[in-house]
Amino acid sequence: MATVVKKEKVKTLITRARIAKRIREMGKQIRKDFPKEPILLLGVLKGAVPFLADLARQIPGEVTFDFIAVSSYGKASHSSGQVKLNKDLDSSIEGKTVLVVEDILDTGLTLQYLLRILQQRKPKHLRIAVLLDKVERRIANVHADYVGFAIPNEFVVGFGLDFAERYRNLPHVGVLQLPCEG
Ligand code: 5GP
Numbered sequence: 001m002a003t004v005v006k007k008e009k010v011k012t013l014i015t016r017a018r019i020a021k022r023i024r025e026m027g028k029q030i031r032k033d034f035p036k037e038p039i040l041l042l043g044v045l046k047g048a049v050p051f052l053a054d055l056a057r058q059i060p061g062e063v064t065f066d067f068i069a070v071s072s073y074g075k076a077s078h079s080s081g082q083v084k085l086n087k088d089l090d091s092s093i094e095g096k097t098v099l100v101v102e103d104i105l106d107t108g109l110t111l112q113y114l115l116r117i118l119q120q121r122k123p124k125h126l127r128i129a130v131l132l133d134k135v136e137r138r139i140a141n142v143h144a145d146y147v148g149f150a151i152p153n154e155f156v157v158g159f160g161l162d163f164a165e166r167y168r169n170l171p172h173v174g175v176l177q178l179p180c181e182g
Pocket of ligand 1: 047108111156163
């Protein structure tokens with residue numbers, strides 16, 4: 001089923017049922033890997049919010065949240081690799097088991113920057129969970145410990161991912177088709 005806004009179309013790539021099933025599996029795996037530890041979920045605003053909310057409810061035991069916001073410099077279509085910190089965490093992560101939760105891993109430049117600054121703060125463990133992974137786009141040597149779905153190199157929206165701030169509320173992930181693309 002295609003969702004239509006302003007003549008743009010979103011062709012479903014991953015249904016909400018598949019997302020829910022995969023997030024249940026990821027939650028179980030994360031708790032299995034850290035059986036007794038309190039886990040701090042560190043969400044990257046804004047795209048990670050729906051994924052973090054669902055993932056948190058699938059990890060039994062003690063889980064807390066914090067959020068960080070970053071933006072890239074330069075044109076959106078071009079990855080410059082320069083990242084700016086717009087909102088820092090509220091609390092220290094020293095000695096904690098931290099799981100960075102991100103919507104999508106693309107070039108990897110954003111996470112590379114984030115990991116560098118987070119590592120300096122001496123967490124006990126620093127792991128990465130992403131809902132989507134565009135493997136073929138990778139520039140930085142970054143790999144996620146928990147991946148929901150590997151996807152092809154297409155511009156996707158929904159489940160937190162936006163196009164000009166829209167579509168974040170879609171319950172599924174789809175490929176955005178702009179009118180000029182036919
Ligand atoms: P990276 O630094 O890995 O290239 O980019 C990560 C960020 O780029 C993501 O958090 C997301 O904001 C944005 N991004 C990358 N690919 C897509 C995509 O297909 N759709 C949307 N909506 N954003 C994307």
